[in-house]
Amino acid sequence: MRGAGKSAAKTGIGNRILRAPAFAYCRSAASGPLSLFCEQTDLALLAERHGTPLYVYSSETIRARLRAFGKAFCSVPHTLCYSVKANSTLAILRLVAREKAGFDVVSGGEVERVLRVRPKGARIVFSGVGKTVPEMELALKSGILLFNVESASELRTLAATAARLRKKASIAIRVNPDVSAKTHPYISTGLHEHKFGVPIPEARTLYAAAAKHPNLNVAGVSVHIGSQITDVGSFKDALQRVAELVRELRGAGHDIRYVDAGGGLGISYLATQTPFAEKVAVYAKAVLEPLRKLNVHLLLEPGRSIVGPAGVLLTRVIYRKTNNSKRFLIVDAAMNDLLRPSLYGAHHEMVPVKRFRVAQRFNAAISRAIPVAALAT
Numbered sequence: 504m505r506g507a508g509k510s511a512a513k514t515g516i517g518n519r520i521l522r523a524p525a526f527a528y529c530r531s532a533a534s535g536p537l538s539l540f541c542e543q544t545d546l547a548l549l550a551e552r553h554g555t556p557l558y559v560y561s562s563e564t565i566r567a568r569l570r571a572f573g574k575a576f577c578s579v580p581h582t583l584c585y586s587v588k589a590n591s592t593l594a595i596l597r598l599v600a601r602e603k604a605g606f607d608v609v610s611g612g613e614v615e616r617v618l619r620v621r622p623k624g625a626r627i628v629f630s631g632v633g634k635t636v637p638e639m640e641l642a643l644k645s646g647i648l649l650f651n652v653e654s655a656s657e658l659r660t661l662a663a664t665a666a667r668l669r670k671k672a673s674i675a676i677r678v679n680p681d682v683s684a685k686t687h688p689y690i691s692t693g694l695h696e697h698k699f700g701v702p703i704p705e706a707r708t709l710y711a712a713a714a715k716h717p718n719l720n721v722a723g724v725s726v727h728i729g730s731q732i733t734d735v736g737s738f739k740d741a742l743q744r745v746a747e748l749v750r751e752l753r754g755a756g757h758d759i760r761y762v763d764a765g766g767g768l769g770i771s772y773l774a775t776q777t778p779f780a781e782k783v784a785v786y787a788k789a790v791l792e793p794l795r796k797l798n799v800h801l802l803l804e805p806g807r808s809i810v811g812p813a814g815v816l817l818t819r820v821i822y823r824k825t826n827n828s829k830r831f832l833i834v835d836a837a838m839n840d841l842l843r844p845s846l847y848g849a850h851h852e853m854v855p856v857k858r859f860r861v862a863q864r865f866n867a868a869i870s871r872a873i874p875v876a877a878l879a880t
């Protein structure tokens with residue numbers, strides 16, 4: 504969001520809890536309560552104006568994170584392809600496009616959304632295990648950069664679709680490197696037991712088959728081992744396997760120009776946060792070391808690490824209840840608004856939007872003022 508409200512003095516109070524710098528408690532009036540601001544705007548005012556539940560995102564944070572990636576990888580040719588599934592709101596896609604980043608998509612719907620903010624598909628990579636023929640057609644017609652192919656049957660279908668449209672599809676095979684991402688099993692994708700990617704021995708066969716097809720252009724190798732990964736050693740292990748494969752494929756005559764390192768960089772939901780620029784620099788080192796001297800164009804597909812810390816979900820407490828001495832606050836947001844806690848036990852920090860002093864809190868309680876809570880997304 505743009506700074507819309509009056510400027511308010513930021514205070515350090517309440518900032519012990521991790522939070523992107525754009526979210527801070529400020530006092531808009533000298534004697535008033537502290538209120539959580541997003542950039543220059545009081546979240547309580549937004550809740551009043553637009554109602555709750557309400558998602559609010561900081562454009563400043565998204566921009567800063569995209570730029571931190573750009574800086575960390577500036578030593579190599581690269582394209583940042585924001586993973587649209589992380590948040591496909593058009594305003595966010597527009598912001599990403601303005602920052603000159605590309606997009607990683609997993610469905611025809613996502614291709615359509617991206618085309619609404621940038622009519623040419625040249626910076627789109629298409630991932631996902633279940634691409635349908637109409638989705639392939641749409642992507643081929645819009646001239647996307649790369650299909651990350653996930654199976655022999657998908658490769659056959661893509662070849663046939665491209666031939667029918669008289670197009671040439673640039674492809675990478677998404678390999679399954681059999682590396683543990685050391686993250687929650689539901690968001691882990693890089694082990695043999697997972698449905699994602701192709702085991703490396705089978706990938707060799709697919710590259711050989713693709714090279715013979717006139718409507719396929721072998722261009723890269725792709726990998727994505729999971730999400731919310733905090734141990735960068737997993738990225739390094741995966742890319743070491745990818746680098747070995749690139750050398751081998753080039754040795755076999757394939758023109759491998761791209762390595763797509765996927766997404767997955769984790770964010771902090773609990774602990775005190777290391778500045779993002781430092782985190783992404785450590786990540787970049789882990790990714791780049793195995794690729795040294797390979798002279799490839801690197802593609803990156805970050806999602807969560809770009810938008811997660813940039814947003815809050817504003818929700819209002821509507822009831823309080825006690826069941827068998829356990830106290831509950833009933834809010835107007837539910838799992839349809841924030842699925843992750845029930846899906847895989849994700850933790851989301853919850854903080855009050857207004858922080859009253861003790862006397863103010865007492866007055867607010869008797870006037871039945873309803874507190875509004877913000878959850879980091």
Ligand SMILES: Cc1ncc(COP(=O)(O)O)c(C=O)c1O
Pocket residue numbers: 586588589607630631727729730731765766767768804805806807808
């Ligand atoms: C192929 C692919 N790329 C990128 C991402 C984005 O990952 P993250 O949001 O963890 O950065 C995902 C997420 O599931 C994915 O499946």
